[in-house]
Amino acid sequence: MGDASSAATKSGVPIRISxxxxxxxxxxxxxxxALKEVDMDVRPGEFICVVGPSGCGKSTLMLMxxxxxxxxxxxxxxxxxxxxxxxxxxxxxxxxHLLLDFRNxxxxxxxxxxxxxxxxxxxxxxxxxxxDQLRLGHAMDKYPRQLSGGMRQRVSLIRxxxxxxxxxxxxxxxxxLDPATRLSMxxxxxxxxxxxxxxxxxxxxxxxxxxxxxxxxxxMSAGPGRLLKEVHVPPPDRPARVMQREKEFLDVxxxxxxxxxxxxxxxxxx
Numbered sequence: 394m395g396d397a398s399s400a401a402t403k404s405g406v407p408i409r410i411s412x413x414x415x416x417x418x419x420x421x422x423x424x425x426x427a428l429k430e431v432d433m434d435v436r437p438g439e440f441i442c443v444v445g446p447s448g449c450g451k452s453t454l455m456l457m458x459x460x461x462x463x464x465x466x467x468x469x470x471x472x473x474x475x476x477x478x479x480x481x482x483x484x485x486x487x488x489x490h491l492l493l494d495f496r497n498x499x500x501x502x503x504x505x506x507x508x509x510x511x512x513x514x515x516x517x518x519x520x521x522x523x524x525d526q527l528r529l530g531h532a533m534d535k536y537p538r539q540l541s542g543g544m545r546q547r548v549s550l551i552r553x554x555x556x557x558x559x560x561x562x563x564x565x566x567x568x569x570l571d572p573a574t575r576l577s578m579x580x581x582x583x584x585x586x587x588x589x590x591x592x593x594x595x596x597x598x599x600x601x602x603x604x605x606x607x608x609x610x611x612x613m614s615a616g617p618g619r620l621l622k623e624v625h626v627p628p629p630d631r632p633a634r635v636m637q638r639e640k641e642f643l644d645v646x647x648x649x650x651x652x653x654x655x656x657x658x659x660x661x662x663x
Contacts, residue, residue: 405592442603450618
């Protein structure tokens with residue numbers, strides 16, 4: 394990690410997903426095929442979003458990229474290393490903020506230092522910088538019960554980014570937020586991504602969110618999940634509340650939404 398008092402200096406790394414398959418219950422009588430020969434090639438520092446109907450395996454794929462779930466077939470390479478165990482240079486965010494009630498905001502963030510054996514002073518300095526950037530400097534000593542939903546999710550985002558990971562994995566990180574707060578969080582994430590230059594892999598049910606945030610959007614089929622479409626989208630160069638009202642943006646959203654709706658559960662044309 395670079396100097397915690399300055400912007401992050403690490404850049405993102407590539408993610409290569411080659412013919413990846415996942416079967417649950419392989420040793421049982423009724424195995425379930427969740428993913429079927431998925432291929433993705435993510436460039437260093439790229440922001441990609443994965444959408445698809447419920448049950449398509451997009452969250453499963455993200456957990457396999459993190460090394461938190463084993464593959465049944467194929468390869469996943471992050472940087473230059475084959476993923477066969479949990480990777481360390483990664484930040485992960487979920488829809489549930491997962492903050493500990495008995496630790497205040499900054500203690501929840503610096504928990505990384507304790508778990509990962511990172512330099513505590515550097516982590517604290519970086520955490521304070523991020524709290525200020527996300528307009529939460531006044532809330533560092535508050536406990537989760539004293540924070541709004543949007544504030545808790547910002548603390549969770551700080552915890553994800555505090556060690557300046559090369560890869561950021563996100564599963565519906567803003568799904569529980571109200572629409573206005575969600576748009577604000579999307580703008581904050583864009584700014585932080587550009588600062589850190591990390592590779593971002595985000596799973597979402599929101600087509601608008603995917604089209605706004607992503608360099609590319611991957612559309613997956615209903616289970617067993619397969620890659621159906623890859624769409625290049627314009628970079629988020631204007632605030633979400635502005636860009637998401639524009640015709641060019643909405644045309645892409647409607648095209649992808651129609652595709653996902655046609656491929657809802659039980660509608661896969663395998």
